[in-house]
Amino acid sequence: MKKSLLFAFLSVLMAAPISCKHHSQNDETTSIDYADTTYWYSIGDESHAADVFYVYPTVSTISFVENDSSWFSDITIPEVREEANGNQRFNKMLYGEYNFYAPYYRQMIFEAYQQPESVLNQLVETPVQDINDAFQYYMEHFNHGRPFFLMGHSQGSQVLIELLKHGMTEEQRKLMVAAYCIGYHVTAEDLAAYPEELKPATDSLMQGLVIFNSVTDTTAISMVSRGDVVGINPTIWTMATDTIPAEFQLGMAKYNEARDSVLIVPCPTRTWLYNHTTICPDLDPEMVFVPAYEQMFPRGNLHFADSWLFGGNVLENMRCRLRQRKG
Secondary structure, eight states: OOGGGGOOSOOOSSOOOOOOOOOOGGGSSOOOOTTSGGGEEEOOOSOSSSEEEEEOOOOOOOOTGGGTTOSBOOTTSHHHHHHHHHHHHHHHHHTTTSEEEEEOOOOBOGGGGGSOHHHHHHHTHHHHHHHHHHHHHHIIIIITTOOEEEEEETHHHHHHHHHHHHSOOHHHHHHEEEEEEETOOOOHHHHHHOTTTTOBOOSSSSSSEEBOOEESSGGGOOTTTTTOSOBOBTTTTBOOOSOBOGGGOOOEEEEETTTTEEEEEOOOOOBEEETTEEEOTTSOTTTTOOGGGTTTSOTTBOGGGHHHHTHHHHHHHHHHHHHHHHO
16 A cells, blocks of 8 residues: 555644635535445445445545645545545455445545644534435445444544444444444543443453554554543453563554455564553554654554554454354
8 A cells, every 4th residue: 555545634734724715615515415326435245244334544635725725625536536545445455354335525634633623623524424424325225234344544433433423323323343443532521421322342342432543652642542541452352451462463454466455464563551552562663654744643653554553353353243243
C-alpha cells in the first residue's frame, strides 16, 4: 500500500483559517442516495455467512484551498474516490472471508481537525449522516439477517462510534457481532452518557465495542487516544496490564505485490496495556514515523499502522466471536 493511504486522521500542522466559505455542492446538507451503486466501493456478493461494514479513515490529500473551500472530500470526483480505493481494496482482501460492504462518504479533510471543537462538532455531522444513511440502506437492502462486523479506522471509527450512539435499532444491535473502531477513543463521559450503546468488549468473545491504539513507548501517546477508557490489548483481547509474550502477536497484514494479495507476516513484539493504550516495545519507532506530523503523532506512535499491525489477531478474533455467536 502507498504510505499516504495509511495516514488516518491526520491533521495539517499549519492551521487553516476559519473563513466565510463558499459552500459548494459537496458540503451542503443534502443526502447521498445510497441506492445508487456508484456511492459504494463494494457491495458484498452474499456468498459468506457474515458481513463486514467497513468505513475507511481520512485518506484525502486535497486541501481546503484546493477543494473549493469545502471542509469535505468531494466523492463525485473520480480522483477523490481513488484516494479511498487503495485503503478499501486492502481491507477487502484482508477480510475476504466475509461479505464486504464499503460506502464512499463525505469525510472531513485534514484541516478540519485543526478547527476549534465547536466548529469540528458541526463539521462531523456530515460524515456521520452519510455513514448512518449508508448503514441503514445496507441493513434494509443487503444484510438479510446475517451477523455483521462494523470495522473502521480513525475518522472511520469516529463516525462508527456516532452510529453506535445514535443510529442503530435494537434489532440491528442483535445482529452485530462486534464493532472494531480502531485508532480512536471513548471517554468516561461517553460511557456514562451511552451505557447501552457503547458497551466495551472486555474479553475475546463478548459482543460489543472494540478499540485499540498502539505505541512503542508511553511518551508517544497522542491526542487521538488520550482519555480512552475502553482500549483493549489486541494480542489477548483483555484490559489486563500484564506483559504479554511476543508469540501472542499473530502477525501483521501486509500487501504482497507479487501475489496481489494481503498476507499475514510475523511481527513479534511483547505488549502491555498502559492507560488503555497498547505498548509495543520491540517494534522500530521509525516504523511509520513521519516528521511532518510529529506534533500530532510523535516518533513511536503507531496510529498509521494500527489498522494492519495486528491483522492476524483481528482475523482470528473475528472467527472466535462469530463461532461464539453461533454457539
